[in-house]
Amino acid sequence: MPYSENAEFIRLFQAYTGSATSIGAHFGQTAGRAAAGDPLIVATGFDIALYPGGGAPPTIEGYRLSNRGFKETAAISHLGPALATLAWLREHGPDGVWRADAQELLDATRATREANSVALWRDEIAAPSFVGRAESIAAMVDYACRLTERFLERSLADESYLTAERLRADxxxxxxxxxxxxFNRVMVATFFLTGMDLGHRLISWFDGLDLPWERAMVVIAGRQGRPTAGVTLDSNSVAGVILAASRGRLPSERLLIAPHAPVFPMHDGGNTEAVQALEHDYRRLWSSMTAMSALGEPMFAGYPRFKPEARNLTELTPDTRSVHQMPAVSGPTDWLALTTRLRVVLEDPRQLLSGAVTDYASAQLVQNANRPEAVTVPGLDGEPYPALQAENPAVHAGAPPPD
Structure with a gap:
């Protein structure tokens, strides 16, 4: 027979939750009023807003679209997975599909190498955190493109060469x-440069705000990266940067990741009305979620209480066979940990692909007074990249190395 909800039970259900006049709603509203003057930080996939409290208008910092060089460095980072995908397609895909894709990748790589120059990185991309490294970055990109072209050309000439074994070895x-x-080091370097730029700008922004971090309310709202990524504290690179910017003053339990929270429209530097309109909703969300924990002690006194686990990254040894989170990095030459992180972001759907080393880059910035020039970029600084090769010296600074 058809099911019909019982009206009396529904009334009881709604007495605590499910309506704007319920006990739960009043609970959230009361908790929100208590924190109305505390600073609230809300990060979406593109912007970070600070609501100072007390009705003051928000301050907004765009961090994705203003991430200069993000797509350029990501284009180089993607070359490794692209070749691995081609090898997989040659073995498992429809006949010949890999060949057309390989030729397109080869043509695009050649065009990128031609466009690459010291001037591009120094004068056009001109990311503040890249200052002083334009020649090194241009040389690395030139090397990465030439190495990729060589591998693709050989694969197209002899498809039996395009295997996972040869990809790893050569x-x-x-x-x-x-x-x-x-090339693993190139991937680490490009991910690190992206993370360092993001960290440098956000740490600078937060430092200028002089926040009372101990009272700050933080919400990471909406989708971050691929649909399954960034939903935990350890896998959300923006959360990691915010925690680093607080210099340990922000308690981790005051940072909530809310993938289903409303997201204010991407801010373009114009008016802040659309951002300000959501402040009440964000404050109510944060307050009602965190206030719920206040019920634990009166209801369950004497039972073990919940305490967020401290972020304690696993230290790898040569005998380590698997990890369940990002491993700790002991320094810029810890290639076991750095390369393992590349594998983790591919295999763990919770991870942001570009976030392989963002937390490490942010920590290095904090240790060096947010001075990118004082940070060692693993995979770039000190590596023996050949000097930038160029057919047009007027465009590409640097002389080609001798044969």
Whole structure:
């Protein structure tokens, strides 16, 4: 027989929750009023807003669209997975599909190498955190493109060459002749540069706000990266930067990740009305979620209480066979940990692909007074990249190395 909800039970259900006049709603509203004067930070996939409290208008910082060089460095980062995908397609895909894709990748890589120059990174992209490294970055990009072209050309000439084994030996890891820098290091370097730029700008912004971090309310709202990514504290790179910017003063339990929370429209530097309109909703969300924990002690005194686990990254050894989170990085030459992080972001759907080393980059910035020039970029600084090769010296600074 058809089911019909019982009216009396529904009334009881709604007495605590499910309506704007319920006990739960009054609970959230009361908790929200108590925190109305506390600073509220809301990060979406593109912007971060600070609501100072007391009805003051928000201050907004765009961090994705203003991330200069993000797509350029990501284009180089993607070359490794692109070649691995081609090898998989050659073995498992429809006949010949890999070949057309390989040719397109080869043509795009050649065009990128031609467009690459010191001037591009120094004068056009001109990311503040890249200052002083334009020649090194241009040389790394030139090397990465030439290495990729060589691998693709050989694969197109002899498709039996396009295997995972050859990819690891001749391109990603080595040892192989003509591989002074394994491409794994290029991927770490490009991810680190992206993370360092994001961290540098956000840390600078937060430092200028002089926040009472101990009272700050933080919400990471909406989707971050791919649909399954960034839903935990350890996998959300923006959350990691915010915690780093607080210099340990922000209690981790005051930072909520809310993938289903409303997201204010992308801010373009114009009016803040659309951002300000959601302040009440964000404050009510944060307050009602965190206030719920206040019921734990009166209801369950004597039972173990919940305490967020401190972020304690696993330290790898040569015998480590698997990890359940990002491993700790002991320094810029800890290639076991750094390369393992590349694998983790591919295999763990919770991770942001570009966030492989963002937390490490942010921590290094904090340790060095937010001075990017004082930070060692693993995979870039000190690596033996050949000097930038160029057919047009007027466009590309640097002389080609001798044969």
């Amino acid at each position: 391109y990603l890891e080595g040892p192989a002749e003509g591989l002074p820098v394994p």
